[in-house]
Amino acid sequence: MNYPFTLSSQKLIHLFNQLxxxxxxxxxxxxxxxxxxxxxxxxxxxxxxxxQMLEIAKLHQLKTIPTGIKHGTLTFIIQGESIEVTTFRSExxxxxxxxxxxxxxxxxxxxxxxxxxxxxxxLCFHNNTIIDYHNGIQDIEDKCIRCIDxxxxxxxxxxxRILRALRFSMQLNFRIEEDxxxxxxxxxxxxxHISKERILDEFNxxxxxxxxxxxxxxxxxxxxxxxxxxxxxxxxxxxxxxxxLNSSISITSKLALALDIGxxxxxILQNLKYxxxxxxxxxxxxxxxxxPLSNHDDIRRCLYYFNKNMDVLSxxxxxxxxxxxxxxxxxxxxxxxxxxxxECFRLRDLALNGNxxxxxxxxxxxxxxxxxxxxxxxxxxxxxxxxVSLLKLCEGAQNEIYNCE
Numbered sequence: 104m105n106y107p108f109t110l111s112s113q114k115l116i117h118l119f120n121q122l123x124x125x126x127x128x129x130x131x132x133x134x135x136x137x138x139x140x141x142x143x144x145x146x147x148x149x150x151x152x153x154x155q156m157l158e159i160a161k162l163h164q165l166k167t168i169p170t171g172i173k174h175g176t177l178t179f180i181i182q183g184e185s186i187e188v189t190t191f192r193s194e195x196x197x198x199x200x201x202x203x204x205x206x207x208x209x210x211x212x213x214x215x216x217x218x219x220x221x222x223x224x225x226l227c228f229h230n231n232t233i234i235d236y237h238n239g240i241q242d243i244e245d246k247c248i249r250c251i252d253x254x255x256x257x258x259x260x261x262x263x264r265i266l267r268a269l270r271f272s273m274q275l276n277f278r279i280e281e282d283x284x285x286x287x288x289x290x291x292x293x294x295x296h297i298s299k300e301r302i303l304d305e306f307n308x309x310x311x312x313x314x315x316x317x318x319x320x321x322x323x324x325x326x327x328x329x330x331x332x333x334x335x336x337x338x339x340x341x342x343x344x345x346x347x348l349n350s351s352i353s354i355t356s357k358l359a360l361a362l363d364i365g366x367x368x369x370x371i372l373q374n375l376k377y378x379x380x381x382x383x384x385x386x387x388x389x390x391x392x393x394x395p396l397s398n399h400d401d402i403r404r405c406l407y408y409f410n411k412n413m414d415v416l417s418x419x420x421x422x423x424x425x426x427x428x429x430x431x432x433x434x435x436x437x438x439x440x441x442x443x444x445x446e447c448f449r450l451r452d453l454a455l456n457g458n459x460x461x462x463x464x465x466x467x468x469x470x471x472x473x474x475x476x477x478x479x480x481x482x483x484x485x486x487x488x489x490x491v492s493l494l495k496l497c498e499g500a501q502n503e504i505y506n507c508e
Contacts, residue, residue: 111181191215254286262293266305273314356422359388476500
């Protein structure tokens with residue numbers, strides 16, 4: 104087997120070995136190599152201490168970033184590539200079901216891989232062969248996620264591993280080994296100790312995996328309640344998974360469907376630390392999901408609702424396609440044509456502005472309402488957008504507004 108990773112990582116191995124240190128690609132990069140899927144990052148482990156790694160970097164004039172140097176991790180920058188290198192570590196007592204109480208460096212690769220989460224992530228590459236102390240290769244061939252040692256111990260050490268197991272299962276379409284899965288169900292409550300930011304990261308990766316039964320899987324694993332912070336009925340999970348089946352829509356769109364069904368609400372999104380923009384986009388998409396989108400007038404209104412925000416509008420159309428039969432290509436073509444023709448869909452597109460409306464005697468109090476009336480009239484009735492036509496409409500707009508008070 105030839106060296107399957109980058110030339111930069113191979114060069115770094117050579118530099119470490121020259122000085123008598125071990126250095127191995129480890130974990131996800133080795134797993135992904137065996138699975139023949141894209142390798143995102145190369146993580147490596149070494150018997151060199153952080154101090155010794157800094158000496159190596161200084162000797163060879165290599166740029167480094169102290170990513171987590173207190174925990175033994177240093178990032179080397181070689182030819183523009185970032186490579187994380189971590190000193191071998193041994194078992195340690197954990198606190199808060201997340202972090203080790205103290206970092207214990209080791210000189211043993213055997214000790215280092217023994218503390219890792221799953222057998223498939225405990226593989227190392229050395230001299231064109233794979234080092235496998237925990238039968239990880241066989242588990243990969245069997246498409247099985249299995250904890251190293253006792254699952255309860257692993258999940259009590261770091262509860263984030265619960266979400267990682269489920270996420271890997273969805274991304275790789277692997278089953279979770281029986282003892283590991285039952286331990287997830289027993290220990291799901293430990294997720295309350297994990298930061299919302301880390302939970303959000305794993306949840307988004309699950310949503311991006313396009314797994315056919317994401318929410319039912321989380322429900323069955325007893326995880327969904329702790330992930331979202333509320334009790335969810337199984338039938339809603341089945342309904343949402345059905346809507347998402349064979350769909351590769353964005354995370355925003357998936358959240359909009361979850362909001363529409365009742366699995367999430369804006370408070371849950373806030374608690375999960377989604378940005379205000381994401382929450383706003385989710386809410387506006389969900390709010391318009393059941394408004395008709397079957398003819399040109401509907402599409403013109405749609406452009407008005409979304410203020411020509413094409414990213415949100417695209418998400419809306421693809422979200423709507425999950426629950427209604429619509430012609431996405433036809434709708435998209437009409438939208439593009441409308442924008443190309445510079446049709447009026449926003450207040451700022453109107454041929455008449457507030458000062459001009461004020462000059463014909465309309466009170467400041469009503470200017471905003473009149474402008475909105477004019478815009479809606481143009482969209483609904485396809486009224487020509489010119490100053491003369493709009494001035495004629497202003498009197499009717501004012502009368503209608505007065506009558507509504």
